[in-house]
Amino acid sequence: MAKQAHYTVLGLYGKLEVVANAVDPIREKFAVKDGDIQLLTSAALPENAIVEDHRPYPIVYFVWVLGIVGFFLAIILAGGTGWIMNLNVGGKPPFSWAPTGIITYEFTLLFSVIGTVVGLLYFTGLPDWTDRAYDRDISDGALGLLLKVANVHDQEEAAKMMSQSGAYKIVKGENNF
């Protein structure tokens, strides 16, 4: 599905308190929904401390689903191998619970790891090597308030609001949210 045409404004701030005060008026003015305004930082802040975003991210489903896949795959691999290609060792049963259990445990965890990574990539939309709105000052501690708006007029308005609210640098873009 093609992305909807949009405009972006990235305002760089120096202080947490300043950007915290800037967020709400901008959200109200442009009726911004969750996800269309973001705070770009080089370190995690407590969730919803500055920009509230209530979109869910149920990574746990990925962990569970992939974990279950690993569980059954291991049973097929470890148990099935013994069953189909039986090595008769001292009359022991072809399907042995203990070894199958061990392999199953390891595979379940391996696939859970994979599920976690898949979930992370799915919800963050990574990898994305396109030229998205960003400024390298962010990795040196600047706080980037990124806004997605529908038209140029709103973009100009938002840039003005950010500037007035204390942003020391404004970067405007198109279709690069």
Added chain:
Amino acid sequence: MSSETATGHETHSHTHGGGHHHSPEELKSLTELEGLRDSARNKAKADYGDANIYLSEKDFNDDSLRPMFETKPGYFLFVIALASVMAVGVAAFVRQMVVGMGVTGLHQPVFWGAYIATFVFWVGLSHSGTIVSSILRLTMANWRRPILRGAEAMTAFSLMVAGLFPMIHVGRQWRVYYMFPLPNQRELWPNFKSPLMWDMMAISIYLTGSLTFLYIGLLPDIATARDRAISNGNWRAGYLRLLALGWRGGNYDWAVYNKASLFLAVIILCIAPSVHTIVSWDFAMTMTPGWHTTIFGPYFVVGAINSGVAGVILLMIIIRSIFKLQHIIRDLHIDCLGQLQLVIALIWLYFYFCEFNVTWYSHKPEEMAVWDWQWERFPLQLIAMVGGTALAVGLLGFKKIRRNMKAMVAITILINIGMYCERYLIVVPVLSHRDNPYKWTDYWASPTELSIILMSFCFFALLYAVFIKVFPIITMADVKEGVVISGDVRLGKHAVRVQVKE
């Protein structure tokens, strides 16, 4: 994208950081620390709190990325020296492949020797990295922050080194693919009922999980390094851009990332102990006296963490002194690791005592024969094994010792020498003294084995040295997070560091 206005970067670098880094003047008004400001600042630099909130984020990035971006001639000499020693080991391995396993000291009935002891040692060393990292993440121990990367990298690299040894040990390496679940010309799949097969699966999975854990932890820091490399026109920009996956640190991204990191920490915490338990079952699942014991699983795991924590401490001290990072990996962090080492060492001694006491008190002849053989033939190794850890327990109780880097280096090396001896004593005396007395024999590692073992240590050091040059060795995002949520408040006559926790 067009840039409209831009204020001077100088101003920005002093004020950015969202109030993360308070200048002394700001602190004064912010927390009413007048009169206590200077003492608080000095104390924070010395031994107080986790994060140094007086270091600006740009300065912190500069310092943390310096090991990566600045290379002195000594580094190349070091790498060449490592590679030269490794070349000897590679030559010894090639000779072993061409001539056969006869060039080793292995012979009837000692078919597991120094290779297997070294394998167990490296697997053990790998344990502490991710276990410590996971536990400290989950318990939100703030002193964990700068050391996580070094610990996680140690896990990944020691596992890579460990994985070589079963392949070196088995001989006829060209048939090693028999271990993989691939149909082969005999139309047989691996025998999953063999503990060796469990071992192979567990270590492969642990390595995969550890590398994933390391990479996910690296992601925000790779993005920081990417930005720095692009700004400086550094050659690293290409691969860093690729590996950063386009990370830009949005608030939603951070929320997802933290949740994923939490899941990974829990999962890795489940994998790690299982791996060394399974390694212990290589021994314990046999009916051999000295090996067939129920305590082996947890005993191996605790031994692994004992040597692993010592390994982390040693590496951290080396890194901070070579790259002058004493203000980031501070005495406080080594102190805390020393306290952790003390606890683990005590637990290991307890386990060893349990194993020894049960065997000695029951006095089963076949078990006692192994003990007697150990005392008779390997007294120095036994003394090193118990003495190294016992000495650590005696000394690590003192704060002065834990903050004395030379002492800590000596203690951690002693612990690891002891733990290597432990692995040797588990493998060799048992086999050289098993079954009928006419088979009893001595085993000495041959020059070929010693060369390959030495190669493994150089290989580990080389992997680590290369890693430091291609990725940030300090867990930057984690440290910054600690700074964001830190501040000083006044408590009576003192300034106290507090951190916000959700």
